[in-house]
Amino acid sequence: MNGRILRSLARGLPPLWRRRFKRELLLCFPSLYATDMVRYEQSLTCEEEVQALLSKLDATLDVPGDIIECGCFLCGTTVLMARHLRQRGCNKRIYACDTFQGFDPAEFSRERQQGTVSGGGDFTENDLRYVQRKIERLGVAEQITLVKGLFQETLASLPGPFAFAFIDADLHDSMLYAARAIWPHLSADGCCVFDDYANDAFRGATKAIDTFIAEQKPTIRDHGPLLHKMYFASKDRA
Secondary structure (H helix, E strand, O other), X not given: OOHHHHHHHHOOOOHHHHHHHHHHHHHHOHHHHHOOOOHHHOOOOOHHHHHHHHHHHHOOOOOOOEEEEEOOOOOHHHXXXXXXXXXXXXXXXXEEEEOOOOOOHHHHHHHHHHOOEXXXXXXXXXXXXXXXXXXXXXXOHHHEEEEEOOHHHHHHXXXXXXXXXXXXXXXXXXXXXXXXXXXXXXXXXXXXEEXXXXXOXXXXXXXXXXXXXXXXXXXXXXXXXXXXXXXXXXXXXX
């Protein structure tokens, strides 16, 4: 069964039922996650972005600490990183942090009013139970710890150390809070990659990243844009 058949079977169903049908079908036939149409349900827009992210991850395999991801949605990128680590023979754990219920309504509303977020949805169609079943069916559940809740409620309980962080929280306050909370626990030579830099749909993310880079400049070894809409910062040894 391929992506074209999946799309054909789902056509004509109401949106909620279409989503449920698609997810149940994927869980029954997990090989479909690898199809071009599904792409593990990950958020990066092209294969070049995936490879750029994994290249930064590879550079930290010998750095002490685990992996943390803030803003996971359906954990597609989490799965890709877990599978990549397994291929590299690396047993680092990935902490996947998300509300698994969408954006914080107050923060989302605030950014809407400020005009720093446009288009897209609020990701409320997420489902923790589905994500749990998905990572189990894909054989990576033992390597991934799902952390449910607002970052302000959960990150303090994850002291690290971390070798690599991927922050894809979209909104200004969440991006900046996650970066500030994780950076002190990022090992020397560790790397933090941000998504949605210079993304017109989430202009607050760009502002948050610029603020963070300015604050931490003395502790950053290298930083800059990474492909289309990602940005990275590597931590200095000092």
